[in-house]
Amino acid sequence: MPAQQTITNFVLLPELEIIKTERKGLSTNIYWCRKKKLQEYCPYCASGDYWTHEYRVITVKDAPIRGKEIILKIRKRRLRCKSCFKTFNEPINGILPKKRFTQRFKRGVLWACENYKNLKRVKKAFRCSNQFIYDSLYETLELNRRRNLNYAWPKTIGIDEHAFGRSVKSRRTRFCTMLVDFVNKRPFELVEGRSGPLLWKDLAHIPGRENVTHVALDLSDPYKKFVSEFFPNAEMVADKFHVLRLLNHHIMRRRKEITGDRASKQARDLLLMSNINLGWKERKTLWEYLDRYPELKEVYAFKESLHSLYRIRGYNKASKALTKLTDRMAKSNLKEIKTLRATLVKWRDEILNYFKTRITNARTEGFNHIAKLLKRNAFGFKSFPNYRLRVLNAAI
Ligand SMILES: [Zn+2]
Structure with a gap:
């Protein structure tokens, strides 16, 4: 040539x-x-x-x-x-036909939408209108979603909520529910709202509900109810990290009630760490500090018991250990320990399922993080459908 x-x-x-x-x-x-x-x-x-x-x-x-x-x-x-x-x-x-731009111009705009910092910069570089960018971007994202995400429910999924923004009228935070496909490692569907009826409405059209065998979720009652009705063959697995976190804010609250001094600063910082990760010197500082506050010490001891429960391998051993733990909790007079015991008893099966499957909801939390970054980059989304398309396409 x-x-x-x-x-x-x-x-x-x-x-x-x-x-x-x-x-x-x-x-x-x-x-x-x-x-x-x-x-x-x-x-x-x-x-x-x-x-x-x-x-x-x-x-x-x-x-x-x-x-x-x-x-x-x-x-x-x-x-x-x-x-x-x-x-x-x-x-x-x-x-x-009838278009006033070349296909490679549109391709360039789409590439820039993904790789530029925000859509305003795309507009400046390509000198086109906001409307053109929005229309072509979301049209393509929808096509991609249909091509890549058009399949039945996978075997293992995770479910979690995150905030989407504030409602203009009531100023209340709007929530949305993310469902993650653990088999193909991608977000599967995003639904506005977190209540059962809303989830039913937006998810009922996807075929193959009976395929789902395991669902990872955090300790939320509405989701538990929804999953047990919606997925007939699914076993629920309570997320490990949410269970471990249950006592943390009680420890923080009790710690705040105690007036701190310079000498106890180090011990206070060590309270939320797992005891197994501490050196002997740190442990000594911590236990000396705790000896002075018996109630805080009790809460701390139960927190450590939860950690050691999750270090157990095998379903039967874990089941026995959990029974022992809840029995010990029954003897406690502290309010937060009673609440914790009630939660553990209520979620017993789901917590123990972890020891069979070792599934956690970490992947869902990871995609939640990606969604958060997207929101920040776009300076917030007004339209939920657009937000949904961006999230679903973010990790394909
Ligand atoms: Zn002719």
Whole structure:
């Protein structure tokens, strides 16, 4: 291919040839061009016999080159078919009918939407309207979702909620529920709201509910109720990290009640760490501190028992240990220990399922984090459908 031709192909589309170039200001190049005379066929009767009816100039936006806006002014032929006498436009590869931009321009915009810091920068670089960016981005994301996420429920899923923003009217925080496919490691569906009826409404159309055998969830009653009704064959697994965290804020509260001094600073910082990760010196500091506050010591001891429960291997051993732990808790007079005992008894089966399957909800929390970053980058989303598409496409 001669050099001239290569450059023409780079600047123009392969079927076009250049007539003249023009500059508009410092940052816009205008290329006047026409389509090469090729054999065309009538779209109505497929005849190849025609004459030229008229010429028209169309303005088309092309992908920018070295930061310069490229505008193609194409002198297009309108042809009249000799056999059916209808008129038709000559098609140009790379430009869809009735569109005023090339396909590579749109591709560039989509690439920039994913890789630029925010959509405002895309708008500046490609000099197109907000509407164009939004329309083409969300249209493509929806197509991608249909192509990639159009399958039945997987075997193992995780379910969790996160905040989506505030309602304009009531100023209340809006929540949404993320369902994660643990088999293919991707977000599976995002639903606005976290109550059973809302979840039923948005999830009932997905086939294969009976495929689901394991569901990881945190200790939330509405989700427990929903999962037990919606997935008939599923076993629930309570998330390990949520169980371990149950006593943390009680420890913090009790610690705040005690007036701190300089000497106890180190011990106070060690309270939330797992005892097994501490060195002997740190343990000594901690226990000396706890000896002075018996109630705090009791809460701390139960927190440590929970940690050691999760270090057990095997379902039967864990089951016995959990029974022992709840029996010990029954003897305690502290309010928070009673509450904890009630929770552990209520969620006993789900907690013990962890020792059979070793499934945690960590992956769901990870995708929640990605969703949070997306929200931050976009300075918040107003529309839930758009937010849903961004999240579902973020990790494919
Ligand atoms: Zn025809």
